[in-house]
Amino acid sequence: MVSGEVARVEGVAGRPQGSVRGAATRALILETAMASFRDQGYDRTTMRGIAQQAGVSVGNAYHYFGSKEELVQEFYAAIQDGHRRRAAQVLSRRDFTDRLRGVLHAGIDEMAPYHSFAGSFVKVAISPSSPSSPFSSESAAARAAAVGLFRDVVDGSDKRPGPLAQELPELLWLAYLGITLFWVYDTSPNQARTRRLVDSTARLASRLVSLSRLPGTRALTDDVRALLADLRHPEAQAAGLTGRPAR
Amino acid sequence: MVSGEVARVEGVAGRPQGSVRGAATRALILETAMASFRDQGYDRTTMRGIAQQAGVSVGNAYHYFGSKEELVQEFYAAIQDGHRRRAAQVLSRRDFTDRLRGVLHAGIDEMAPYHSFAGSFVKVAISPSSPSSPFSSESAAARAAAVGLFRDVVDGSDKRPGPLAQELPELLWLAYLGITLFWVYDTSPNQARTRRLVDSTARLASRLVSLSRLPGTRALTDDVRALLADLRHPEAQAAGLTGRPAR
DNA sequence: CCGCAAAGTTGAACGTGTTCAACTTTGCGG
């Protein structure tokens, strides 16, 4: 670091370009919030409580985090990092189903301690206006990383992806989102049902990929590609379709 | 109505077993809330505002509706009713793809006026603790009705559903949920992208059903059935799977 | 060492959803 220059540290969204002093306070608030989220859940965690426990004023907390939701976003980012770290340990095997299973389980493992908090979590993440939504432009980087993780699952495996090679990672990511949603609702002991669902999903996905390589499924894979294109590109337009008037 | 007996009217959850007097107040509050939701959206609609415009006190509104979210649930139920009504008009054709397309479009048509309100809508519906969640036990009846709607799509069509006959309606309902979620995020003019997605989905679904009737897809359909069973039955246990310890 | 702009920090105040003890109205039993 250049002498005479104030140390700069950036957070997830890089809100205030804080100095080292500010960064320390920021970290303290964040730590306190995380602990409170984990111990008391989202609703019982109050901004006043966080501020008091961190030994700062309420307004100061808002200097570093624009809202309570922004604190949740940090949570979200931390979990995604953890998922990637865990997944790396699992990607040594070659078998496609094993790799997929492993990465999916890794995600559930990472989230497990926060299951009681998941309800509020998903509530924040699902809001279209929220930057932490998995589909928002703000989380484009995180989304790309997550899709990249599933690209690794495919690329490092012994499975030839066939005609859906390009879109397979995205499809797997979508499946992972669905599983995550299921996990949020899963009240079975230790979320055992989600574990079962992961296994079913991995098996089914593997079989579907194999199927897609068979001749005679060209029309089908084309449809899948078209559907995914609709999901993906905001600007894409299908020929001759102008949208249907709302009655 | 028997003379001398207080008229009883029940709402969606049948909260207070109101008399005619209460029912009138209840309806007035509900109407005011609906109008406010439609005109100003969820966030800018305040309980004080509703009460004032309806000419009642805040506390009185809470006598009929336990929370602001409960008002949204009424909204939700009304839309489902409308969907069924619109769908009935579309189920005269025989072609499977047409029927599915029609029912899916009918749902979007019904929701269209409330798109700006959809973000808060889904936020309420997604919360696992919320009774209006599509997966909650409280909405079991509504869920059954919705699945039944897609059963009608299948049953009245010229398509032979094949080995997935039993679970097809549920699968289509899940697809509809996904499309609804997409619609919430869809900011394209008139939600044209969702219209395109509906068409893609109907085409793909039709082809998948045809495919499932082909020989050699038995293992696949078995996997699909297993996955759906995992999704459905809270108590089901797969042989030999005890769930994986969370690290 | 001084001045000063930027960063950090404060706590009162606002509007919100929600609760509740108290009050009023209703309508049936006697």
Added chain:
DNA sequence: CCGCAAAGTTGAACACGTTCAACTTTGCGG
């Protein structure tokens, strides 16, 4: 017609997330 219990109704009060004008601290230029 008179209680009287149930239903309906009120508005003040509470805790919360959030805002903001004012104040304090920091650290560089001179």
